[in-house]
Amino acid sequence: MLKKVLLEFKTHQGSYGLTFFILTFSVTLFLFFSSLYYHLYLFSREAARSLALTVYLAPDLRPQTQKRLLQKFRALPGVKEVRLVAKREVLRELQRIFREDPEILQNLDLSKLPDFLEIHFQDPLRDLPRVQPQLRKLEKEPGVLRIRYAQSWLGRLWHLSQLLRRLLYLSMALLLASLLFLVVVTVNLTLEKQREEIEILSLLGASPGYIGRPKMMVAFVLGSGAFLAAFALLHLFESYLQGALAGVIPFLNLRLSLLPTNYLILGTGGMGFFCALLSWLAVQRYFS
């Protein structure tokens, strides 16, 4: 079989070479853009992970009511920590912020300042959408003034990451469809050039297996080889990407990970099997 596979490579080296090049190029594009979208999503997600809810409480709330509310928010699914920030702490923070202009705070009535609860979730992206209905109910609880994200830009980032996640799925689906289309067309065109040979062999009494096995093996090697080559190309490009992406959000130091090993194995094998399957189907089609 090995001899036949080598002979098959040798006989059609031109078309197989071109096929390998096109497949590698297609997979490289797919991996590059998938990686880019994925990391964009990761950046936004990592940033949004620090997202916390702020629940402003009514001034002069009785300690029992505060405790009750604290317990209610603590009971929400996915909550990691609920911290009560007292008005004195708020004032200290305001004094720190306006230390250059202390006159701003001169006439501030401490009793008008609200206490608030700072609620951190284990995974804000996962948990926040789940607790939205409960939050709407809690906002109407006596003693609760208002619920809002701790920092408005983080809130926007959270929405952005939600959008990016959807875009990621959509882009991945489109990219994958384009990749599959390109692979199908390339493998079929390669075997279309061998149509006459397949027809002649079948006329001589060769079984589909006799004709198809070496071609399937070659297709498997080409497909999986193209995936590995594309990965190697991106790996070479990785250090550049690392620098380029690391500077996007300065305080976030996110490591660039192209593909975990299991995905690499899955991609290499999957691509090989897909090409082999296409090759088999083409042989069946041209078999007289």
Added chain:
Amino acid sequence: MGDLQYNSPKFWGKGIALGRVLLRLEKVSKIYPPSIAALKNISFELERGEFIFVTGPSGAGKSTLLKLIFGLERPSSGRMFYGDLDYARLHRRHLVHLRRRMGFIFQDFRLLPEKTVFENVYLGLEVLGVSGSVARERVERILKRLGLAARQNQKVKTLSGGEMQRVAIARAVVREPELLLADEPTGNLDPERSQEILRILEELNAEGITVVLATHDESLVRERHRRVIALQEGRLFHA
């Protein structure tokens, strides 16, 4: 005869009982969509060792008849038997086994132009599972017999039409087929080369190979006292 038998390699090795009659067609018709009748109610028997001509003008159904016999087409109606083997019960995957018992010579040769003469003929044996020194010896013998020994390492695309036809014959007969089908084997050749091809086929027939030769060239047929199946517009005109 059940389908299980057709699945058995042993069956394809020895299982077809070949009596005096090698091929039998009973009221065979072939209609191409939408309603083009290529063959209408053709019936005849072909005995082992016979050499018959299938004649008729272009479009008479000669090639269709040969394709039906070779299993490239299925009849629209009627029955066909190879020995006691019923074509109707043959699955597509079994056709290769039937084809291995036959040789087919095409008007357009159907050779692999980038391969050498030797490789093309060798391929005919390789698909049967015959390879190595046994196959090489048989290929060399047939090439020598057909006057192609000196050309064996030449690529097919560099040969003349007559030489290509001889390579096609070599590839078909190196397999020692029971039945040799030739579809206009002299169609692209000059009269001298045509006579040469006919002579080779007659020699092979004398050695026991049954030959069915389709041609529109009446002059080739007239000179030889062989059975003729004449077709006209898909009907058997004379047998």
